[in-house]
Amino acid sequence: MxxxxxxxxxxxxxxxxxxxxxxxxxxxxxxxxxxxxxxxxxxxxxxxxxxxxxxxxxxxxxxxxxxxxxxxxxxxxxxxxxxxxxxxxxxxxxxxxxxxxxxxxxxxxxxxxxxxxxxxxxxxxxxxxxxxxxxxxxxxxxxxxxxxxxxxxxxxxxxxxxxxxxxxxxxxxxxxxxxxxxxxxxxxxxxxxxxxxxxxxxxxxxxxxxxxxxxxxxxTPMEAARLAGWAGELRQAAEEGRLLREKALREAVRMGRLSLPELPRELLEKTLGRLALPELERWTQVFRRGASGRLPIPQTAPAAEPEGPGENDSFVV
Ligand SMILES: [Zn+2]
Known part of the structure; x- marks a missing residue:
């Protein structure tokens, strides 16, 4: 044939x-x-x-x-x-x-x-x-x-x-x-x-x-469709991450204001605004303790160094 x-x-x-x-x-x-x-x-x-x-x-x-x-x-x-x-x-x-x-x-x-x-x-x-x-x-x-x-x-x-x-x-x-x-x-x-x-x-x-x-x-068209779907998921995840960070920054500034009322809000926002999410969360913890008066409070904003949990002492002046 x-x-x-x-x-x-x-x-x-x-x-x-x-x-x-x-x-x-x-x-x-x-x-x-x-x-x-x-x-x-x-x-x-x-x-x-x-x-x-x-x-x-x-x-x-x-x-x-x-x-x-x-x-x-x-x-x-x-x-x-x-x-x-x-x-x-x-x-x-x-x-x-x-x-x-x-x-x-x-x-x-x-x-x-x-x-x-x-x-x-x-x-x-x-x-x-x-x-x-x-x-x-x-x-x-x-x-x-x-x-x-x-x-x-x-x-x-x-x-x-x-x-x-x-x-x-x-x-x-x-x-x-x-x-x-x-x-x-x-x-x-x-x-x-x-x-x-x-x-x-x-x-x-x-x-x-x-x-x-x-x-x-x-x-192939099918692969392109799958990748496009994936790109959409990434975009959504990025947006969620951005919102999460904004929320964390607001909370850090709020706790910072309570902990260090003498610091102007703009300074806190500017300083904290440079930090990554895990750092922001650390500072929020520190400020929270400071605000409740249970721990000494850092006198100045230190250079942003990511810290693992359980290293609170490094912040103590
Ligand atoms: Zn050539």
Missing amino acids: SEKEAARTGVPTAEDLALIGKYTRRELLPEEVYTFPVVLCDNEIDREGERFSVPALEKLAVLFVGKTGIFDHEARGKNQTARLYRCRVVREEGRRTAAGEVYHALRADAYMLRGPGTQELIREIDGGIKKEVSVGCAVAAARCSICGADRRKSPCGHQPGERYDGKVCHIILEDPTDAYEWSFVAVPAQPGAGVVKGLGASPLSVLEKALAGGKGLTL
Whole structure:
């Protein structure tokens, strides 16, 4: 069966089933499996001014085999994953990239299980509705096409998209070190691979990993949505922290006024206003004791030094 026929019918050949069998616990029948082809990425310059080198595509072809893909439909249930069981780089003679290379694409075959949960999805794939794929991977080098500098180690100042001596600068992604997930989306994703994977557990660790080890930072729509949600949570937490600090400052000033009535409010506010929250709380304690006359009171405002609990004596004059 040719690739075209397989794409149309989605029925695996014996060879397909043998490859798929590496990932299943039992041998599947042809009618249980749906297969479809995807183009994962290519060596064309993307909208971000980046492209993979052909050797990078070759390495990705190895790294991506066996990797699962997700569909950008979270509401529909959990069985909607597909797995890549075959990847290869296909050279298209006669087609040139913007950089003047022969066009190469990383093509893959994916399978998913047929069933009530995937019926509609399969129908959409067959109908050509879902055809955009975005990939996540990490690369060891991101080279400037003009001067060859690895942009993450030594920024060279050349701007992707700008012309230098007639040549358009772009970034060449080389030496992939890892391939994460791929996702299949209805809306065209930003071309260009990203490096983000599994934002469920810790968005921060994923973000750090992405910034440290991958090519730039391009997200699938789902990942972008998750990160945006996380940013919202951070913003809220920051706002709560700010309110908490304001409240602590007000209380510290109030206790300071009771403890040291001779100090002008402005001075207290100015001095205490520089302190971090734990320091403010310490001073509030000290002032409270001072106000109740149980402890000697510091004569001057000391330089702000965070103190652990139980070190009250250091404040005693
Ligand atoms: Zn450069």
